[in-house]
Amino acid sequence: MTPKADAIELSEAELRDVTSFAAACARTALGFFEEAHPSDLRPREAIEAAEAFAGGGRRGAALRTTAWAAHRAARETASPAAQDAARAAAHAAGSAYLHPLADAHQVKHVLGAAAHAARALELAGGDDCAVGEREVERARRDAPPGVRTALSKLPPAPAGGGRMGELMRRLDLTLRG
Structure with a gap:
């Protein structure tokens, strides 16, 4: 049985910083999905929903809906770069639900x-x-303070996840350093 995780305090400002950071990172890769699927707006809509929350909007159903839609878009493309770009968008919208x-x-x-x-x-x-x-390294430089604060309240990134997991653990270590 997995032990129950302790509760932590997260401010709305920290959640908005995390979501703003996630949306900005996802936007760097969006073109790979849109090049492969120019008429599929699901990843773009997920990033835009994340940006709206980060900018002061409500944390409502649109975030969840667009996150799941971007995950579906990732499953429906054959391009590995487009898959990761759509997953980045999905994670951006989902980051508001840390x-x-x-x-x-x-x-x-x-x-x-x-x-x-x-x-x-x-x-x-x-x-x-x-x-x-x-x-x-670019993401590390651009991370707002709320990202570091949120990470300081969490254990290190988990093992696994292939190359994407390696990149996540590398970023985690550099942001905590």
Whole structure:
């Protein structure tokens, strides 16, 4: 049986910072999805919903709806870069629902969009790991204070997840450093 995670305090400002960061990261990869599927707006709508919340909007049903729609878009494309771009968008919209629990899996709500965006850029760059590492460094530089604060309340990113998981753990370590 998995032990129950402790509750943590998350301010609305921290949630908005996390969501703003996630949306900005997802936006860096959006073009890979839109190039493959120019008439499919689901990932764009997820990012826009995340940006609306980050900018002071309500945390309502549109965030959840667009997040799930972007996840479906990821499953429906054959392009690996487009898949990760759509997953980044889905994580951006879902980041507003970071649970106030000290659980390592909550780190995915904070950094999932950044890691998937970095992986999309890597894949589009010929699976060049240096591309992903540069994106992780850019994300580290651009992370607002609320991202670091939220991460400080959580355990380190969990193991697993393949290359995307590696990128997430790398970003997690650099933001906590």
